[in-house]
Amino acid sequence: MPRKKAAVAKQLTERDKVILADLARCRVLSLEQIKQAYWPQAKERTCRERLEQLARAGYVKAYTVPGEKPDTFLEVYFLERMGKRWATGPEGPFLDPAVVFVNPGKVDEVIHQVRTNAIYFRLSEAERATWRVGDVIELEGGSYRGSTGVEAPDAAYIAADGTEVFVETDTGNYTPTQIASKVRSFGNKKTIWVCPAGRQKTLRRYGAKGEFCIYQVKAS
The missing domain is CATH 1.10.10.10 (Winged helix-like DNA-binding domain superfamily/Winged helix DNA-binding domain)
Incomplete structure (x- = not known):
């Protein structure tokens, strides 16, 4: 057959x-x-x-x-x-x-x-339409990591109130220097930090502020 x-x-x-x-x-x-x-x-x-x-x-x-x-x-x-x-x-x-x-x-x-x-799926349809990942932000802004000193976030979107929100993820690999650098670069921009459980303490220690979206790393 x-x-x-x-x-x-x-x-x-x-x-x-x-x-x-x-x-x-x-x-x-x-x-x-x-x-x-x-x-x-x-x-x-x-x-x-x-x-x-x-x-x-x-x-x-x-x-x-x-x-x-x-x-x-x-x-x-x-x-x-x-x-x-x-x-x-x-x-x-x-x-x-x-x-x-x-x-x-x-x-x-x-x-x-x-x-x-993961943050994208929390957003409204209108907010999702404004979602841009880091590489897109760099292309649109004409800036690239290491060349201008301006660091693009991992993603950004426009909230319902018209505010631009940055999203930055640390899977546990950022050094204290990297965290502090990103915090300085983002300034007072509203930021959501995504990280594994327990990592938020390190992020806060080196200046990260805003909302922390915590996830659990599955064993399999």
């Missing part, structure tokens, strides 16, 4: 479109983030099967990176060529092609971005 061909996403659903818009703004999201946002009651297999269909159609691509603990791994997704074409076209959010990436970034920065993007 001939093998059944793997299904391909022939037409985008409304949920597909929202996921593609999320990836266009966030650059990279974990499988868990996508499942919790759009298939919260379903089995992981249901989410994965649809993402695989989108991948076969050229909209997204899966990628696995080392986790935060030894011998653990994180499955993430980012846009492929067709996904970028949709996100930058009239049928999508019509984003600037220059700020929509078709790669997840450097391996050692993927988890950092995924942790940062």
